Amino acid sequence: DAGITQSPRHKVTETGTPVTLRCHQTENHRYMYWYRQDPGHGLRLIHYSYGVKDTDKGEVSDGYSVSRSKTEDFLLTLESATSSQTSVYFCAISADRGRGYTFGSGTRLTVV
Amino acid sequence: QQQVKQSPQSLIVQKGGISIINCAYENTAFDYFPWYQQFPGKGPALLIAIRPDVSEKKEGRFTISFNKSAKQFSLHIMDSQPGDSATYFCAARPNNNDMRFGAGTRLTVKP
Numbered sequence: 001d002a003g004i005t006q007s008p009r010h011k012v013t014e015t016g017t018p019v020t021l022r023c024h025q026t027e028n029h030r031y032m033y034w035y036r037q038d039p040g041h042g043l044r045l046i047h048y049s050y051g052v053k054d055t056d057k058g059e060v061s062d063g064y065s066v067s068r069s070k071t072e073d074f075l076l077t078l079e080s081a082t083s084s085q086t087s088v089y090f091c092a093i094s095a096d097r098g099r100g101y102t103f104g105s106g107t108r109l110t111v112v
Numbered sequence: 113q114q115q116v117k118q119s120p121q122s123l124i125v126q127k128g129g130i131s132i133i134n135c136a137y138e139n140t141a142f143d144y145f146p147w148y149q150q151f152p153g154k155g156p157a158l159l160i161a162i163r164p165d166v167s168e169k170k171e172g173r174f175t176i177s178f179n180k181s182a183k184q185f186s187l188h189i190m191d192s193q194p195g196d197s198a199t200y201f202c203a204a205r206p207n208n209n210d211m212r213f214g215a216g217t218r219l220t221v222k223p
Contacts, residue, residue, distance in 0.1 A: 010113070026116070042201055043156070044214040058210070090155050098205040099144055105157030 001025040005102035006091050013111055019078040021107050023091030025071075031094045033101070034058075034066060036087040043090065049074055050097065068106040081111040115139050118214025122133045125221050131189040135202035138183070142204040146211075147176065147187050151200045159200070160187070178185050192221045 005024045016067050023032060034046040035058075047066040057068050057081030063085060065077045078085055087109050092101040127132045137145075137170045146161035162169045162176045166198065168178045175188040189196055202214040 035213075040215055043213040045210055048210060082195075092155075098210050099146075101148075101156075101158065101211065103148075103157065104152070105155050 004090060004091060004093055004102055004104045006106060008106050010108045014109055016080050019081050021076045021089055022072045023104060027093055028071060029031050029093040029095045031097055033092040034076045035090045035092065037090060038087050082112050086111045090094045115212045116188055116202060118202050118217060120217060122218045125219055127192065127194060127223050129192050131192045131219055133200055135214050136184045137204045139206055141207050142199045143207050144205040145185050146203050148201040158184045187210045194221045194223050197221050
């Protein structure tokens with residue numbers, strides 16, 4: 001999607017290994033979000049950021065950490081991947097909190 | 113916990129028919145109600161949105177109906193086309209806070 005890029009698009013990793021997903025935006029939007037998408041659960045918020053070095057937890061933050069050292073980059077880290085973290089991860093950006101989200105194309109993560 | 117309940121989980125409609133997806137919310141502090149459309153392998157994209165002071169909003173073949181007293185809102189797709197086949201998410205935003213999404217509805221429009 002224009003203005004927002006997620007990498008990698010696909011990843012297979014082993015249980016217990018650390019994994020970092022990257023979200024990069026060119027829109028200079030203040031707010032950035034990480035969601036996971038699972039069948040029957042829709043999109044659930046993991047962490048969000050409202051500025052450089054300003055982050056907060058969402059509803060499913062256990063096992064995840066984030067960092068935002070630059071406006072354009074928001075990293076999601078799984079400290080020690082577990083099979084329950086197998087999911088599709090989406091990054092979103094917005095200029096206003098909670099409105100006008102633009103989503104990336106997602107990262108499909110499989111933990112084996 | 114999910115504050116936005118969406119139904120049905122899946123929906124099959126014939127081409128030219130009307131697709132209706134319903135959502136109910138629990139928090140009266142929600143102030144913005146968007147619908148997102150997601151095609152396979154893509155991220156969700158904003159389709160249409162409504163504020164609670166409006167009972168209906170129409171954009172082309174897509175209409176949101178909003179019932180504030182019942183805390184319900186719905187998406188109507190008129191003259192449904194095979195290209196509308198996608199997953200649809202309703203969402204609601206608490207005042208100046210982060211979006212809450214429904215579980216999604218997979219719509220299939222048969223030719």
